[in-house]
Each structure stands twice: as structure tokens, then as C-alpha cells.
Amino acid sequence: MEPITITEKKNLQYDISITSDFESLPGLVSELCPNTVNILILTDSNVGKIYLKDIKALLKGYKVTTHTIPAGEASKSKDNAFEILDILYEKGFARSDLLISLGGGVVSDLGGFVASLYMRGINHIICATTLLAMADASVGGKTAVDFHDKKNLIGAFYSPRHILMNINTLNTLPDRLYFAGFAEIMKAGLLYDEKFYMWLIENLYEICEKKTETVEYMLSRAIEIKQAIVEKDPYEQKGDRMLLNLGHTIGHGIESVMGDEYIHGECVSLGCVAAAYISYKMGHITSDECYEIRDMFVPFNLPISISTDKTEDIFNALKFDKKNTSGKLRMVLLKKIGKAFVCDDVDKELVREAIEELNFKEED
Numbered sequence: 377m378e379p380i381t382i383t384e385k386k387n388l389q390y391d392i393s394i395t396s397d398f399e400s401l402p403g404l405v406s407e408l409c410p411n412t413v414n415i416l417i418l419t420d421s422n423v424g425k426i427y428l429k430d431i432k433a434l435l436k437g438y439k440v441t442t443h444t445i446p447a448g449e450a451s452k453s454k455d456n457a458f459e460i461l462d463i464l465y466e467k468g469f470a471r472s473d474l475l476i477s478l479g480g481g482v483v484s485d486l487g488g489f490v491a492s493l494y495m496r497g498i499n500h501i502i503c504a505t506t507l508l509a510m511a512d513a514s515v516g517g518k519t520a521v522d523f524h525d526k527k528n529l530i531g532a533f534y535s536p537r538h539i540l541m542n543i544n545t546l547n548t549l550p551d552r553l554y555f556a557g558f559a560e561i562m563k564a565g566l567l568y569d570e571k572f573y574m575w576l577i578e579n580l581y582e583i584c585e586k587k588t589e590t591v592e593y594m595l596s597r598a599i600e601i602k603q604a605i606v607e608k609d610p611y612e613q614k615g616d617r618m619l620l621n622l623g624h625t626i627g628h629g630i631e632s633v634m635g636d637e638y639i640h641g642e643c644v645s646l647g648c649v650a651a652a653y654i655s656y657k658m659g660h661i662t663s664d665e666c667y668e669i670r671d672m673f674v675p676f677n678l679p680i681s682i683s684t685d686k687t688e689d690i691f692n693a694l695k696f697d698k699k700n701t702s703g704k705l706r707m708v709l710l711k712k713i714g715k716a717f718v719c720d721d722v723d724k725e726l727v728r729e730a731i732e733e734l735n736f737k738e739e740d
């Protein structure tokens with residue numbers, strides 16, 4: 377397969393390549409980081425087991441150090457960040473050297489954060505290996521670690537030199553994680569591009585089967601959408617970037633209460649269903665559109681209901697959401713399919729109703 381290159385945008389100074397292997401990596405390193413001598417490959421325990429050996433072999437002309445963190449969100453910590461900084465220091469890394477993040481969003485967020493700190497910024501290349509990291513986490517320049525139980529509390533805007541997306545790595549990703557990543561892609565269609573949303577539905581079978589050409593197009597369009605939004609607001613100052621939070625306000629509430637049951641992308645699916653309901657009740661979309669949006673998540677193995685007695689806990693969790701302004705709730709809604717907007721004054725009772733509306737058994 378010929379690699380697809382998505383070239384840099386004005387505010388995002390890196391290219392992205394979608395490939396079917398890692399063969400282009402040494403060429404990228406010599407082209408983009410010509411003075412690199414030392415390379416640190418950061419990975420996690422699952423990804424490292426599968427891909428680290430091959431990547432190391434490709435980079436045999438360099439002094440390569442590897443560092444493997446335990447898989448999972450808990451590894452996105454300041455302690456791990458400082459442990460990696462210690463390694464860079466002890467191995468004598470210079471500013472012209474390179475850190476490669478090989479993994480999902482946890483590895484790319486942590487690796488990017490460390491790369492931004494060491495000597496005020498060393499070269500960083502991301503090899504993204506989850507659908508979420510490819511379509512979302514690696515793109516847009518945000519890096520972070522969690523701090524005092526708060527997700528992404530410390531971080532930096534720091535662009536990598538390149539993002540390499542070998543889509544064959546998706547074949548080793550557990551299905552549940554593949555579909556959770558897909559929820560962010562569905563979100564991108566809903567908020568920005570009706571044609572793409574329809575294309576996703578029409579290509580349901582190929583997407584579920586991870587057909588190469590379908591995944592390539594799906595990813596490249598999802599990335600273009602994220603880039604188009606990020607480019608307008610690269611440092612999250614103007615508010616445009618908030619559109620990417622479609623499904624995330626109520627989604628975060630569900631995640632904070634039911635995080636043992638649902639992973640992030642599944643909460644985004646539920647959050648999009650709730651946002652569609654509120655959009656319908658506020659007269660922006662029709663009831664047919666609202667329930668069609670809801671039902672379209674189902675064939676992608678994503679939840680649309682929460683059968684729980686914890687709806688009030690979810691509602692209360694929203695009070696602590698940083699997107700909440702006094703009295704009313706600020707959240708992203710749909711003006712129509714393919715066009716989202718930020719609504720500053722969503723009535724709280726309507727939010728409660730939307731959460732209750734999620735509370736049904738799907739076989740009913």
C-alpha cells in the first residue's frame with residue numbers, strides 16, 4: 377500500500393502518514409531529525425510485546441534505548457514523566473535527539489509531554505497504534521499527564537515532527553478498543569460533515585471488518601476534520617476547539633460514575649445520544665434524526681443506553697464539569713447532522729431528562 381500523507385497545516389507543523397507497516401520510519405528519522413544520535417522508544421507493556429523488536433531492528437544505525445510503561449491510564453503520571461526525563465539525562469540525550477512514542481493515547485500524551493520538557497523540547501515522532509490515538513489523541517498537539525487524580529491537568533501544546541499510523545497495528549487491537557476509538561470518528565462526522573457521517577453508516581460492514589481502503593479513508597477524513605477545527609484554535613483560546621467536545625459533557629459524567637462499566641469512547645457514544653436528544657428537544661433536529669443518530673451507534677458495538685439507578689449521580693457529576701457555567705449547562709449540541717454549535721444555556725432539567733432517557737434496556 378502506498379502511504380497516504382496528510383501535509384502540515386499552518387498551525388500544525390507536522391505531516392501524518394497512513395501506512396501498512398513501519399518501514400518508512402528510518403527515512404523519516406534521517407529526514408526530519410538529521411542530527412539524531414540517540415533515540416528513546418517509549419512504549420507500553422502490551423504494544424512493546426508485539427512491535428518493539430521490529431522497530432528496534434529498523435533503527436539499528438542509532439543508539440536506541442527502550443522504556444516500557446505498564447499499559448493503562450495510570451501510567452500517564454508525573455512520576456513516569458520524571459523517570460523518563462531521568463533516562464534522557466543519564467543517557468546524555470541532546471536537543472537534536474529523538475523520542476519515539478509507540479502506542480495509544482497514553483503513550484503519545486506522556487511521550488509528547490516529556491519531549492516538550494526535556495531541554496525545552498526535543499524531537500518527537502508518534503507511532504500511533506490505537507484507532508483513538510490515530511483519529512484523535514495524537515493529532516492536534518496536546519500532550520499531558522494526569523495529576524492529583526485529575527485527568528490531563530498538567531501538559532503542554534507540543535507538536536511532534538511526524539505521526540506515523542500503521543493501520544495494520546489495528547489488527548492486534550482488541551475489538552472493544554477499536555469501536556471505542558470509532559465513537560470519536562462518528563462524533564467527527566456528526567459535528568462537522570454530514571456526508572462523512574452518511575459514508576460511515578454506508579460502510580458499516582467494511583469498517584467493522586477493518587478493510588484497508590475503508591480504514592484509510594475513514595482515518596484520513598477524521599484527521600482532516602480534527603485538523604480543520606484545531607487549526608482555527610490551536611491553543612484552545614478562542615472556543616472553536618470546544619466543538620470537539622460533542623458527546624463529552626454528559627459522557628464525562630457517565631465515565632466518572634460508571635467508569636468501571638464503560639470505557640471512554642463508549643461514554644462518548646452515550647454522550648452523543650444525549651446531546652442529540654437535547655438538540656431535538658430544543659428544536660434543532662427532528663425526532664426522527666435524534667433516534668436515527670442513537671440507533672446508528674448500535675451496529676458499531678457502541679452502547680446507547682445505561683440501565684442504571686445512578687442517573688442522579690451522573691447528573692450531579694456534571695456540576696463539577698469544567699464546561700459548566702453558573703446555573704445553566706454549557707455543552708455542544710447539533711444544529712443539524714454535520715453542524716455542531718456551543719450552547720451556553722442548556723436547561724438543567726432538560727439535561728436530567730436526557731440522562732433519564734438513556735436509562736432503558738436495549739431489548740425493550
Ligand SMILES: NC(=O)c1ccc[n+]([C@@H]2O[C@H](COP(=O)([O-])OP(=O)(O)OC[C@H]3O[C@@H](n4cnc5c(N)ncnc54)[C@H](O)[C@@H]3O)[C@@H](O)[C@H]2O)c1
Pocket residue numbers: 420421422423426447448449452479480481482483485505506507508509512513514515516517518519520527528545546547548549550553
Ligand atoms: N492529546 C489529546 O488530544 C487526546 C485526545 C483524546 C484522548 N487522549 C488521551 O488518550 C488516552 C487514551 O488513548 P487510548 O484509547 O489509545 O488508550 P491506551 O493508550 O491506554 O491504549 C489502550 C489499550 O490498548 C493497548 N494497545 C494499544 N495499541 C495496541 C495494539 N495495536 N494492539 C494491541 N493492544 C494495543 C494498550 O496497551 C492499552 O492497553 C487517554 O489518556 C486520553 O486522555 C488525548
